[in-house]
Amino acid sequence: MPDGTVPEHSTETAHAGPAAHGTDHDNAYAGLLVNDAHWAFGTDFEDPLAGVDTTVPDGVEPSVLAAYCLMLGDDALVASERISEWCSRAPDLEEDIALANIALDLLGQARLLLARAAAADPSVVPALPGDSPVPDEDRLAFFRDDRQFRNVRLAELPNGDFGETITRILLLSIWRLALFERLTGSRDAVLAAVAAKGVKELTYHRDFAGRWFLTLAQGTDESRRRVTAALTDLMPYWAELFGTHDVEAAAAASGVGVDPGQVAGEADAVLDQVLAVSGVDRPEAAPRAGVRGRTGRDGLHTEALSRLLAETQSVARAHPRGRW
Amino acid sequence: MVTATPTRTRRPGAAVPPTSVAARAEHVRRIASTVVDPELPVLTLADLGVLRDVEIADDGAVVVAITPTYSGCPAMATMRDDVVRRLQEEGYDDVRVRVALHPAWTTDWITPRGRAALAEAGISPPGRVAGAATGAAGGTGGRAGASAPDATLPAGPASGASGAVVPGRSPVPLTLGPTRRAVRCPRCDSADVELTSEFGSTACKAMYRCRACLEPFDHVKEI
Numbered sequence: 001m002p003d004g005t006v007p008e009h010s011t012e013t014a015h016a017g018p019a020a021h022g023t024d025h026d027n028a029y030a031g032l033l034v035n036d037a038h039w040a041f042g043t044d045f046e047d048p049l050a051g052v053d054t055t056v057p058d059g060v061e062p063s064v065l066a067a068y069c070l071m072l073g074d075d076a077l078v079a080s081e082r083i084s085e086w087c088s089r090a091p092d093l094e095e096d097i098a099l100a101n102i103a104l105d106l107l108g109q110a111r112l113l114l115a116r117a118a119a120a121d122p123s124v125v126p127a128l129p130g131d132s133p134v135p136d137e138d139r140l141a142f143f144r145d146d147r148q149f150r151n152v153r154l155a156e157l158p159n160g161d162f163g164e165t166i167t168r169i170l171l172l173s174i175w176r177l178a179l180f181e182r183l184t185g186s187r188d189a190v191l192a193a194v195a196a197k198g199v200k201e202l203t204y205h206r207d208f209a210g211r212w213f214l215t216l217a218q219g220t221d222e223s224r225r226r227v228t229a230a231l232t233d234l235m236p237y238w239a240e241l242f243g244t245h246d247v248e249a250a251a252a253a254s255g256v257g258v259d260p261g262q263v264a265g266e267a268d269a270v271l272d273q274v275l276a277v278s279g280v281d282r283p284e285a286a287p288r289a290g291v292r293g294r295t296g297r298d299g300l301h302t303e304a305l306s307r308l309l310a311e312t313q314s315v316a317r318a319h320p321r322g323r324w
Numbered sequence: 325m326v327t328a329t330p331t332r333t334r335r336p337g338a339a340v341p342p343t344s345v346a347a348r349a350e351h352v353r354r355i356a357s358t359v360v361d362p363e364l365p366v367l368t369l370a371d372l373g374v375l376r377d378v379e380i381a382d383d384g385a386v387v388v389a390i391t392p393t394y395s396g397c398p399a400m401a402t403m404r405d406d407v408v409r410r411l412q413e414e415g416y417d418d419v420r421v422r423v424a425l426h427p428a429w430t431t432d433w434i435t436p437r438g439r440a441a442l443a444e445a446g447i448s449p450p451g452r453v454a455g456a457a458t459g460a461a462g463g464t465g466g467r468a469g470a471s472a473p474d475a476t477l478p479a480g481p482a483s484g485a486s487g488a489v490v491p492g493r494s495p496v497p498l499t500l501g502p503t504r505r506a507v508r509c510p511r512c513d514s515a516d517v518e519l520t521s522e523f524g525s526t527a528c529k530a531m532y533r534c535r536a537c538l539e540p541f542d543h544v545k546e547i
Contacts, residue, residue, distance in 0.1 A: 046401045051389070051422020094531065098523035105527065108396025112425075177496060193425035197395050199496065200428065200547040207499045208522055214500055270498055277500055 047135065048111050049190065054119035057187045060254045065188060066121035067150070068251035070140070071297060072179075073113030074151035077141055078305065079172055080106035081312055082159055091162050098208060102169065105201040112194045114140040119190075128320045142316035146306045147299040150247075153288070154237040156296070156305040163216050163223065164230035170209035171234060174270045175241045177202040178263035187255040210274045217278035228280055235285035242267070245297040341415045345380045352386050353378040355414050362402040363526050366445040369403060373433025376424040385418040386411060391429045394527040394547075431528075431546050446510045448532065448543035507543055509534035 056062045083103040090096035118125045118136035125136045126143035134142075154172060159165055180202060183195035216227040242264040244252075251257025275282055294300045316322065342348050356378055357370035369375040369390065377389035388407050392400050404421040411419045431450035434442075439449035503522065508515050514536035522545065524531045529542040 046404060047423075048400075049423060049425075051387075051420070052425055094521035094523075097525070098521055101523040101527055104396040104398070105394055106396070108392070108394060112395060181496060189426065193428065194395070196426070197392075197428040200430075201395060203496050204522060204545075204547075207503075210498055210500050266495060270495075273498060274500065 047115070048137065049115045049119060052190060054116065054190055056120050057189075057254075057256065060187065060256050061250070062121040063123075064247060064250045064254065065191075065256055066117040066124045067247045068257045069113045069117035069120065069191065070124065071150040071245070071247065073110045073117060073140075074149050075155050075172070075176065076106040076113065077110035078149070078151045078308065079155040079169075080104075080110060081308060082155065082157075083165065083169070085159055086165065095162070099165070102205050102208070105198075105205070109194065109198050109201070110141070111137050112190075116188075116190050116194065132321045133323050134316070134320065138316070142313045143320075146301050146309055149296075149301065149305060149309070150299060151296050151301075151305075152237070152240050153296040153302055153305075154234065154241065156301060156308060157234070157237070158304045158307075160230060160233070161226055163226040164233070166209050166212040166216065167227060167230040167234055169205060170213050170274065171238060171241075171271070173202050173206040173209055174267050174274075175260075175263065177206055178267050178270075179258050179260060182258045182263065186257065191256060206270075213274055214278045217280050224280075228283075231280065232283045232285070235283050236288035238285070239287035240290075240295050240297075243295070243297070247297070348386075349378055349380050351414075352380070352388070352411060352416065355410055356388055356407055359403070359406045359410050362399045362406070364442070364445075364447070366441045366447075367434075367438050369407070371435045371438030371441065373429060373431075373435070373438075374403065381420070383418075385420050386416045387420045387422060389422050389424040391424045393429050397527060429547075431544060434544070442544060443510050446541055447529070448507050448510050448541060450544040450546045451505055451507075453546045503530075505543070505546075507532060509537060509539060510541055511539045512537040 056065055080103045083099050083106070086096065086099040086103075088096065090099055114137040115135075118140060122136075124140070126139045128134055128139060128143065154168065157168070177199065180195040180198045184192055184199060186192040186195065213227060216223040218224070242260050244259050244261045248257055248259055252259040252262075272282065290298070291300045316324075342351050356375055357368055359369050359375075361367045361369060361372050361374070364372065372393070374390050374393065375388070376391050377387075379387050381387050388411075390400070390403055390407070400423070407421055408419045430453055432453050434450065442449045503519060506515070507517050509517055509532075512534060514534055516535040517532050518535055520531040520533050520540065522530045524542055528544055528547075530545040531540065532543050533540045
């Protein structure tokens, strides 16, 4: 914390124990917090868009830009949380680290996109008590309900085995890379910059997943059975990625966003290329229905998202004035 | 914008900062250039290419621009704190650090001195990225030259429906074969090395092993 003061609701306070109360030193760790340089990483918040010009371009509706950034940010946030669940559980240390790296890249993208949404239209940010130090991107991540999340359902599905995670990263990164390549030309300079950086990261994610898909498909009978089963389970969610929501259509029309329907051909071609090399047939899969046609982009999710949010949000919500 | 709290005092014996704007900017640049990366302390932020700009604002404040290496780079706050602390030690109380997102950081910005420092520390420096239209690591640099079953997708239809489509863009090629890089073992200089993983202990590194001396080592991967 920059001022070295002891936060009322810090995690340290919560665990300081009864002995720490009623003295001048109500936090045993207070002395450690005086100088941030003692820590490997800063203990205080940093605006990820500090000093960045976040002016909304002429002719762009701020609420459209914000809603569009929430969609892309939520995709990354929820996928990152799912992939993070592999920490310490992957088949070997290298893959554990690889998955953690991919999750970290996506978390970084989410943070920038949620911050960009908040800067474009502050009304999207959940209100907290006036003295809450929680920054906008964290309010968006931890204080919205499932119906307010705009991620595609593919990102939120519960994890299966390693083959399932590889297949899901493959599908998501093929799609997201195709979107981000085009978003580098967004009229919104912030979104264009986030996309340009994301393209580099997603290129590594897609190659990683593509190589593992090929390896598993051409590996043992068991690895092939698992990865093809994962593809069969996940393909019903593929079509949702290319459905054009009104927000995406409006964002594309004003030159800040990309109509996902426009990347379907390219994404299909990349997927078919991986499947061909892997000797796997594309499963016939009817798109998974939504609720009267409404799906993740409309805020209508599977039960799995509610459970994920309950786990990730409960501590933040219990301490709306918390500093972390 | 992050404004430092003036809690740290000037280093004893530090020179009084120059008064002219140009001289101050140069002085600040020289000081900021000595701050090291928290994860790769053999590199200064300048040698890493993360230090993007130094200027003196109209109100006299020092404004330093830094850029993240990766979107999720967890070291940004530490870099900022270190820059602020170093400048305060040299007598600059009003220091602001801003984030520069554009253009996106590339390993091509690591200076020759930085590359030498990496190699000296046993970390294989990145190859050149250069040339990729989107700035992606799929061009003619470190990731090029992969063989079958790799394939480079032909340029897709340049869709015209969205205003955000980049004209003349060609898709980032998919690479399914082994990554080909001209990597040499930083310990024994052998070129007989194998990739262990494209992801390593930090976002910016891949893991390799030398087949000649068996030493495992990090490679700063091209982006």
